[in-house]
Amino acid sequence: MHDIHPLLGCQDAVDFRQTWRTGGVWRRTITLYVEGGALLTLHHAGRGISPGGWVLRHHDFTQLSREIIAGAMPVVTDSGIQMGRSLLLPPVRQCSLRLAAGEKISLLPGSCIDRADETGLFGPLSKATRLPVLPELRQMLHCFSASLAGEDIDWTLWLGRGPGLTPSQDDMLIGMMLAAWEAGWLNVHNSNAFFRASGSLHTATTQVSANYLQYAARGCFASPLLHFVFALRSGRRMTAATASLLAMGHTSGADTLLGFWLAQHFIRG
Structure with a gap:
């Protein structure tokens, strides 16, 4: 043995x-x-x-x-x-892979999203992040902001969409939660309620994705996502951290980055 x-x-x-x-x-x-x-x-x-x-x-x-x-x-x-x-x-x-809120909101530079990397559902990042926000993304952002405000949202209606072992909109939601934890909008006091109205996530998406989503709600993220946030906060090694994030899966990194960008629209008010 x-x-x-x-x-x-x-x-x-x-x-x-x-x-x-x-x-x-x-x-x-x-x-x-x-x-x-x-x-x-x-x-x-x-x-x-x-x-x-x-x-x-x-x-x-x-x-x-x-x-x-x-x-x-x-x-x-x-x-x-x-x-x-x-x-x-x-x-x-x-x-520990838990993320604590930063001292101030670290805004995403345009160079991170003005890229040709393909998302799973919305084309290149540079196209998906154009303003005004696409209608489906705007609707998802509305649900996200309502959830952060304490409303019960059934996220299973959004999960499982798109290609991959972790479907595209699941990755987007993880990116949104990453931005919310980074800014302090999600924390140990309110995170338990995020999926309260969603029942079992396993019925809506893959087993891998369901677990990653549940971890993200608790503030736990894969190391490339944490490295990206730390680089964003410090303003150093952004090129390497962005490349590492975008290398995740076929489109997972780009979808996560799209979700992060989308959530910052709400967080910035």
Whole structure:
């Protein structure tokens, strides 16, 4: 048996002692999930970390990718998760992916959105962010501002639209929540009510996306999103941080950036 010691884990990851099933095995990630519930994402080192994620060394990730089969049910013990000939141990070193509000609102520079990168539903970023705001985006922004004001919004009516493992409008909503947490409009006092009227998100979108949305409502975001906000606050390394964000998924980064831009329209008043 080969023991795998993760390099890093997210503090908000769920307890690994659950009945897991292997989801997807991709070039950068491996997902384990509990039917209708928790998600554990294993990341290739150097590719960042998501909420509920563990980071594996290159050789461990490669070996695990070759051994496991999608849909299989790993053996879970008190020591770790056994997959094939490998025993995946819980990480010793952990990090926080929670975002605290900044001292002032960090406005998005035009250079971040005046780009040809394609969004999932609304064409290039440069076109999707033209004023006046597109009608569908304006309606989504209205729902978002109402939600922040304490109104009950059923977000399942918006989720699951667009291509990808995390559909486009789900990524947009995560970008909007990122902007709201950054500005302090979402916080520990009101965030629990954000999806209060939405029932189970798992009925409206993919399991991966439902988990990321729930984490975002609690102020937990993938490391490229946090790096982007930190660069925006400091005014340094914006080019690298924007490129890292836009490299997420096929259109996930662009959709997230579109949502961030859209929410700042409301936050700026």
